[in-house]
Amino acid sequence: MTTDKIERASYSSPSFGNVTTKKLKGAEKAAVLFLCLGEERGSALMKSLSENEIRSLTHSMAGLGVISAAMVEEVMKEFGEAVANGGSVVGSFSMAEAMLRKVLPEEKVGSILREIRGPLQERDLWARFSALNETSIANYLRSEHDQTAAAILSNLEPNVAANVLPLLGEERMISIIERMVRMDAVPHHMMKQIEETLQKDMATVAAQPTLSERQKNMADLFNRLDNQLFEKVSPKLEQRLPDTFPDIRQRMFTFDDLIKLDANSLVRVMRSVEGNTLPVALRGAKDPVKEHFFSCLPSRSRDMLKEEIQTMETPKKRDIKEAQRDLLDCARQLASEGQIELPTADEEEEEYA
Structure with missing residues (x-):
């Protein structure tokens, strides 16, 4: 029995009650029949078809999706009562593959499955690109x-x-x-x-990366440059990159920017670093920055920190930069954990408006 014969035998009437079959064509209708027969009987019937008919049938079966009970009942009139009790059927890639493997050699199964996967992968491609x-x-x-x-x-x-x-x-x-x-x-x-x-x-x-991600990466890079070197090259960068460099600079968060944190947040940062990181970092800080740090501490802690800074050996420049970087990293870590909030460019603009 060919798919053409199946169609003529099953669909001699174009309608059933008030439902039409205009949504299903040709081999799609035959595919519904095979799905209703089940894997064993469907596979046995498939053996009587030609390879081209099998190819057409399995293509249709793999793309059927869900067929409503009403449509199944219309298409398969001779199985109407059984299908009405059983509900809808589902055509899937796995069902088509299972039937194919029962009637065709492995190499032919692989060929047909690759043809079927093509359109399925195309749909997936557009979904992933979207x-x-x-x-x-x-x-x-x-x-x-x-x-x-x-x-x-x-x-x-x-x-x-x-x-x-x-x-x-x-x-x-x-x-x-x-x-x-x-x-x-x-x-x-x-x-x-x-x-x-x-x-x-x-x-x-x-x-x-997006423009925002690129600017953030460059801001992180500039944050880790030697401060004097950065201030030296900044005027040239502003001249050569007038449209982008200001935005990158706004995203930078330097050691001096720590004073923009509220007092509680800054104290949390100071108490989160280990060892002599804080005194070493402040030893190389500008006086206004240093005083702001002091002002956030209780008097006893402030006096102890000042004494430690005054009595410590003069640290190397690289040690100061490393300590200041550790404080910055600590602030970013606390912010990522939701314990503090770093000031944003918008907040800074509002502050100076």
């Missing part, structure tokens, strides 16, 4: 032709595409939207090429 950071998607599309960008955005979740488009600039956004509106179906070979390229580039796109 889940990427929108700035990363926009950066990727900047190097693509507008027509390619339109094809890619047309396959993304609408809310993702809506957030990505403005990041490409107004002029290019209008051009891409126009192409998306006018776009007919993209030829299969072109879409396949886009998907293959996207599959290869996916890891690279996902690994690309």
Whole structure:
């Protein structure tokens, strides 16, 4: 019995009651029959089909998804009563694979399964690409032709595409939207090429840091530079990078910035470092910074700290920098644990407004 015969035998009437079968076509209807027969009987029946018919049937079966009880009852009239009692059926990749392995040699099973996996992987590809950071998607599309960008955005979740488009600039956004509106179906070979390229580039796109992440990384780097060296090169960087360097500098959190913490938070930072880290760090601090640290402590603790600083041997410059860096690292750690809050650029702007 061929799939064509199955269709003619099972669907001689185009309707059943008030339900129509317009959503199911050809081999999809035959696939419903096989699923209703179950794995054993379905596999036995599949042996009477040709390889091309098996290929068509399993393609349809793998992509069926959930078929409602009403649709099953309509398509499979001769099994109507049994199906109505049993509810819906589910077509899945695993079900198609199980039936295939019972009727075909392993090499042919592998070939058909690879063909089926292709479309499933394509759907997964677009879902994974839609889940990427929108700035990363926009950066990727900047190097693509507008027509390619339109094809890619047309396959993304609408809310993702809506957030990505403005990041490409107004002029290019209008051009891409126009192409998306006018776009007919993209030829299969072109879409396949886009998907293959996207599959290869996916890891690279996902690994690309956002502008905010790049600025934060540079701010961390500058925080660890020698302070005198940083102040020496800053004017040149401001001149050469007028659009980005100020933003990076705002993200920097230096030892001197610790005085922007509230008194309780600063005391918590001071008490969290070990050994002589605090006196060594303050020994090399500017006087206003040093006095602010002192002002946050109880009088007895303040006097003891001042005495320790005055009587200690003069530390090396690198030891001072390391101690100050330890205090900064401690502040960041406490902030990451939610024990204190570091001042943000917005808060600083409000303070000096």
